[in-house]
Each structure stands twice: as C-alpha cells, then as structure tokens.
Amino acid sequence: MGLMSDFSTLKKIEQRVRSSKSYHDWILRNKSFCCFACGATENIQCHHVVELYHFIRGHWNIYADEEKTFQSVIDMHNDDKCECVTLCETCHAIKHPARRAMPQQDAHIDLWTVIPRSIKLTLNHSVVSRPDSIGLVSFQTLLGIGWYVINKQPHSRMIEFHRRRFAELLGKKAGTSFNNCLNRAINELNTLGVIAGSHIADNQVEIHLTQSYLDELLKNPWFVPLSDITTNQMCVLALRWFLGMQSRRKQYRIGLDKLTGHLGITIKSHYRAIESITKACEKISWVKIRMEKDMCIFTIEQRGATPVFSLRHALEDSLTK
Numbered sequence: 448m449g450l451m452s453d454f455s456t457l458k459k460i461e462q463r464v465r466s467s468k469s470y471h472d473w474i475l476r477n478k479s480f481c482c483f484a485c486g487a488t489e490n491i492q493c494h495h496v497v498e499l500y501h502f503i504r505g506h507w508n509i510y511a512d513e514e515k516t517f518q519s520v521i522d523m524h525n526d527d528k529c530e531c532v533t534l535c536e537t538c539h540a541i542k543h544p545a546r547r548a549m550p551q552q553d554a555h556i557d558l559w560t561v562i563p564r565s566i567k568l569t570l571n572h573s574v575v576s577r578p579d580s581i582g583l584v585s586f587q588t589l590l591g592i593g594w595y596v597i598n599k600q601p602h603s604r605m606i607e608f609h610r611r612r613f614a615e616l617l618g619k620k621a622g623t624s625f626n627n628c629l630n631r632a633i634n635e636l637n638t639l640g641v642i643a644g645s646h647i648a649d650n651q652v653e654i655h656l657t658q659s660y661l662d663e664l665l666k667n668p669w670f671v672p673l674s675d676i677t678t679n680q681m682c683v684l685a686l687r688w689f690l691g692m693q694s695r696r697k698q699y700r701i702g703l704d705k706l707t708g709h710l711g712i713t714i715k716s717h718y719r720a721i722e723s724i725t726k727a728c729e730k731i732s733w734v735k736i737r738m739e740k741d742m743c744i745f746t747i748e749q750r751g752a753t754p755v756f757s758l759r760h761a762l763e764d765s766l767t768k
Contacts, residue, residue, distance in 0.1 A: 460503050460517050464524070466556065466757035468600060468764035473524040482535035490536035495529060498543075502529065556761050560676065561593040563660070564669035564692065568639075570711030572681045576631060580711070581639065583681045584625075585632035586688075587617045589641060590676045592654065596664065597758070600765045604643070604661060610650040618677030665766050670758050682727040685710040690734055694747055703741040717741065 464470050474493045481488045495502060502523075506516045523529050534542065571580040581589070591613060595606045610629065614621040619628075633654065636642045641660045646653040675687040689709055693699045707713075707720050714720045721738060728736040728745075735746040 456513055457500060457503055457507060460507075460513060460520070461500055462757050463517055463760050464499065464503070464520055466761045466764075467521060468761070469521045469524050473527065473529070476527065477531050477533075479533035481533070482538055483532050484534055484538040487535040487537070492534055492536060492539050493531045494534045494539050494542055495531055497530065556597055556758070557594075558673055559594070559597065559670050559758055560590045560673050561597055561664060561668045561670050561758070561762060562590055562688075563663040564667045565663060568711075570681060570685055572711060572713070576635075579638070581635045582628075582632070583679070583684065584617075584619075584628040585635040586681070586684060587619075587676050588613075588629065588632040589636060590671060591616050592636075592641070592656070593664070593671070594673060596656075596661075596765055597761055598765075601656065601661070604656045604658060605653060606656070607651065607653050610652060613652070616673075661766055665762065668759065668762055678730070680727060680730070682710065682712065682723055683730050686724070686727050686734070687731055690731070690745060690747060693745070694733075697747060699745045699747060701743050701745075703738075703743055706743050 478491055478493050480491070482491060497505075503516060503520055506519045506523075510516045510519065568586070569580040570586065571577050571582045574582070576582065592606065594616060595601075595608060599606060610626055611621040613629070614625050619625050629652070630647070633642060633645050633652075637645070640657055642654055643657045644655040669692060671688065671691060675691065676684065678684050678687075689706075690699065701709075703717060703720060703724075706724070710724075712720055712723065714723060724743065725736060725738075728734050733748045735748075737744050737746075
C-alpha cells in the first residue's frame with residue numbers, strides 16, 4: 448500500500464475514532480475543569496500528548512489492518528491508556544499550529560438528526576388532527592428524536608428529555624401550547640409505530656422507541672441538517688426533507704400532481720398548489736424552482752459533503768454498544 452493510501456486509511460480511522468461513543472466517553476472521563484496551561488475554565492478540551500493520528504499510525508504499523516487498528520485504538524481509549532492533558536481551545540490550538548481546528552465530536556454530531564429513509568409518512572398540512580397522518584410538530588418531533596438517538600445513547604430503547612430543551616431544539620417557543628402539541632405528537636407517533644410507550648412527569652418526558660423503528664433507522668438512515676427542521680410551515684419542512692433526498696442531483700424534475708402527493712398537499716387548485724410550493728421554496732436557500740406547465744423543475748445547489756460515514760458510525764455506536 449502506498450503512502451497516500453496509508454494516509455487516507457489512517458485519516459479514515461481517525462474520523463471513526465473521533466465520532467465514536469467510546470471517544471466521547473473518554474473525553475468526559477479525562478477532561479478536567481480547567482486548562483493545565485493557563486487555568487482557563489471555558490472551552491475546555493482534551494489534548495492527546497501523542498497526537499491521535501500518530502497514535503493510530505503506531506497501531507497501524509503493528510496490524511496493517513483497518514478494523515484491527517480501529518478496535519485496538521478504541522480499546523486503548525476504553526481502558527484510559529491514552530495519555531492526555533486538559534487544555535482550553537486557545538492553548539490547544541498552539542499545540543497544533545499547522546492544523547486547522549477540528550470540531551469536537553459534539554459540535555460535529557450536534558448539527559444533524561436522522562430519520563429512516565424508507566419511512567412512509569402521510570403529512571397533514573392542516574392544524575386539525577386527522578387519523579393516519581402527522582402534523583408539523585409531530586414531524587419535527589420525529590426528527591428531534593433522531594437527534595437524541597445520535598447524541599445520547601438510548602437505554603433499553605428509551606430516551607429522556609426536558610420539554611423546554613426539546614422546544615428549543617425544534618425552534619419552538621416553550622409553553623402550554625407547545626406542551627399540548629407535543630402530547631398530540633407523541634400520540635400520533637405511537638399510532639405510526641415509532642413510539643411504543645411514553646411517560647411524562649412535569650416537564651420531563653420519557654419515550655420508548657419501538658425496536659422495529661430503531662432497526663429501520665440503523666438499516667437505512669437519512670441524515671438531515673438540524674437547521675432544516677426549524678420552521679412554522681409544513682410545506683417548507685416537507686420540501687426540505689423531500690428535496691434533501693434528491694440533493695445529489697443539480698436539477699430535479701417532477702410533475703406537480705406527483706409532488707403534491709409526496710408532500711401531502713391536498714389543494715385541488717393547481718394555481719394555489721404552485722403558489723404554496725413556490726412560497727415554500729423562497730424559504731429554502733439551497734433550492735430554486737421554475738414551472739413548465741404542470742412540471743416542477745428544481746435547481747438544487749451544492750450544500751457541501753454530508754459526513755455520512757462518521758455519522759453512520761456515531762449512529763451505530765449509539766444503537767449497538
């Protein structure tokens with residue numbers, strides 16, 4: 448294997464290590480409350496005394512195998528055999544002058560949520576509840592649950608959150624109105640087969656996810672930027688979700704009737720349906736639309752590389768460890 452191939456493989460292993468739950472737990476166990484260099488107590492980070500890349504290279508020289516090297520490095524972190532020191536962000540940057548600052552695992556994973564690509568959703572654009580369909584808050588709650596699954600290891604298929612924190616995650620205003628919407632969302636997701644049960648005590652919510660939903664999540668995940676789920680309009684959220692799955696294409700053509708079916712729009716007037724979709728596109732910075740009779744033609748701008756590889760490993764760590 449050539450030097451460039453070795454470098455690519457080692458960086459791939461480093462990315463897997465940094466996105467793993469074992470690495471996150473190692474940081475939590477070993478990070479002190481202040482910087483050992485200057486005494487600062489904010490923006491605290493863990494610094495490998497032997498840089499992680501070189502630490503991995505040492506194991507690679509022994510095994511020359513990606514999986515064995517990865518597992519050996521993970522085992523060393525699990526056993527706290529990696530020498531480290533606590534530094535603030537500024538002092539840490541001094542230790543790596545030639546390297547651009549890499550985001551911490553939390554900062555990297557925090558930007559994304561996950562939903563099964565294969566999930567079948569009937570979306571309700573009305574404020575009135577309808578059987579066998581979900582409304583805006585239910586859809587956002589489904590995506591919000593995906594964020595908790597990636598970021599917090601589910602315990603026996605259970606996740607816990609505070610109503611206020613969850614409202615902030617979804618870009619909502621906390622209060623009685625949101626609480627009522629969240630209660631309705633939990634019932635709708637129960638009907639959909641996502642939630643097996645729930646318990647609410649004051650502002651603390653406990654949700655039990657079905658094993659079938661978690662299996663689908665692990666088998667066929669679709670990662671969605673967290674910023675895409677904050678909106679007060681179902682049409683905007685539905686378009687972001689649907690067109691996001693077409694984001695590898697620079698241009699996407701679809702008939703109006705077919706698109707309204709995917710989005711759950713039940714407006715009979717073609718003019719009003721086009722108006723609704725066009726206005727929704729105005730609130731999506733990475734999409735432009737033009738109409739040719741009853742054909743919608745979307746121009747989808749490049750949104751940068753989705754870190755699917757590392758996110759997949761974070762998801763696997765969360766659901767299988």
